[in-house]
Amino acid sequence: EAEVAQSPRYKITEKSQAVAFWCDPISGHATLYWYRQILGQGPELLVQFQDESVVDDSQLPKDRFSAERLKGVDSTLKIQPAELGDSAMYLCASSQELGQPQHFGDGTRLSIL
Amino acid sequence: QQQVKQSPQSLIVQKGGISIINCAYENTAFDYFPWYQQFPGKGPALLIAIRPDVSEKKEGRFTISFNKSAKQFSLHIMDSQPGDSATYFCAAESGGSNYKLTFGKGTLLTVNP
Secondary structure (H helix, E strand, O other), X not given: OOOOEEEOOEEEEOXXXXXXXXXXXXXXXXXEEEEEEOOOOOOEEEEEEEOOEEEEOOOOXXXXXXXXXXXXXXXXXXXXXXXXXXXXXXEEEEEOOOOOOOXXXXXXXXXXX | OOOEEEEOOXXXXXXXXXXXXXXXXXXXXXXXXXXXXXXXXXXXXXXXXXXXXXXXXXXXXXXXXXXXXXXXXXXXXXXXXXXXXEEEEEEEEEHHHOOEEEEOOOEEEEEEO
């Protein structure tokens, strides 16, 4: 079964540093999502793409977070500068189209020291 | 404001027993209700989902019961097995909000052998 690929699996960095996460959705999936999951909580949507266009970034802290999906395939989420409160699991999901079931990758576990 | 409330926070069941997890929602525009299963270190995996035009959906040992008037839905796991031990998340989605998934806080299920 096709999977959503994410890298790295783990990232440890110091506060004030820059960090980036990469996601490769299931082939042919037009919609891509980035979620943040704090330990013991459900995932919360940060940003949603339809092809290369942002559909919803209302929950993305735009002063430090940025996301792009330049060719409408893979995507990068960046944090600069990282803060202690950014420690969490960052999950990527994709769906064939808007409104179709979302399939998640295994995430990047970020720890800020 | 928490739009999807999930209970209990944790649940311990004996092998062969029935596990029941409940969710309630506020937004009547929600029209898709999936359940996700998440193992430690993994991303959430879609388990089963329902739309409000039916009151029950069954797939193998997993059943969703849906009460539209009460704005509640629940997951029943029949003949629970130790391999079912995981965190379960309910979620809700509305086409009017760009098909954004809103998750509950999760239920940690432990099935004892």
